[in-house]
Amino acid sequence: MAAQRSVEIEKKFDVDAGTPVPDWTQVPGVARVGAGEERHLDARYLDTADLALARAGVAVRRRTGGPDAGWHIKGPLTDGGRVELGWPLSDDVPAELRSELAQWTTGPLEPLARIVNDRTAYALFDGEGGVIAEFVDDQVRATDLREGIERAWCEWEIELGPAAPEDRDAFFAEIARVATAAGARDAGSASKLARALGR
Numbered sequence: 001m002a003a004q005r006s007v008e009i010e011k012k013f014d015v016d017a018g019t020p021v022p023d024w025t026q027v028p029g030v031a032r033v034g035a036g037e038e039r040h041l042d043a044r045y046l047d048t049a050d051l052a053l054a055r056a057g058v059a060v061r062r063r064t065g066g067p068d069a070g071w072h073i074k075g076p077l078t079d080g081g082r083v084e085l086g087w088p089l090s091d092d093v094p095a096e097l098r099s100e101l102a103q104w105t106t107g108p109l110e111p112l113a114r115i116v117n118d119r120t121a122y123a124l125f126d127g128e129g130g131v132i133a134e135f136v137d138d139q140v141r142a143t144d145l146r147e148g149i150e151r152a153w154c155e156w157e158i159e160l161g162p163a164a165p166e167d168r169d170a171f172f173a174e175i176a177r178v179a180t181a182a183g184a185r186d187a188g189s190a191s192k193l194a195r196a197l198g199r
Contacts, residue, residue: 013184130163142196
């Protein structure tokens with residue numbers, strides 16, 4: 001089965017638990033904010049024993065919950081975005097996913113981390129009803145399965161949508177202005193997986 005392909009362009013912030021969600025209509029171009037949608041996400045990440053995927057900036061996960069439950073490959077960061085490939089949920093690693101991974105490794109995969117995320121997602125709309133971006137308020141609990149270390153934190157993410165403005169740098173600058181005023185900080189880790197592993 002062919003993978004579903006998307007390009008993920010996002011900005012992340014660290015926040016303290018209970019930080020109120022800002023009024024995103026303060027951002028130029030955001031006309032309204034959709035109702036919050038609750039999602040319970042449970043992801044298991046895999047890698048080789050020598051962390052070949054992590055070294056290449058690649059992540060593989062099996063995630064339940066949310067609209068994109070299934071198997072995913074998140075590729076290296078390129079030009080501010082990451083290509084994400086997805087396959088339907090199954091018990092075993094899809095053969096097509098293993099084929100995609102061959103450009104980085106053919107080694108056996110083993111459990112790396114588990115990330116459980118209670119998420120509230122909000123669509124940010126423009127004046128014509130197009131989705132500029134999705135904002136998510138995440139409460140994360142993670143376990144480094146190799147070290148047995150548990151970590152918990154809260155973060156915000158803004159991911160560009162199909163109606164995103166052409167000048168994404170200016171848009172993200174406005175997002176950062178509003179988020180910082182609400183109490184957010186620049187993210188200390190590049191991804192949830194990196195933070196789960198103490199990076």
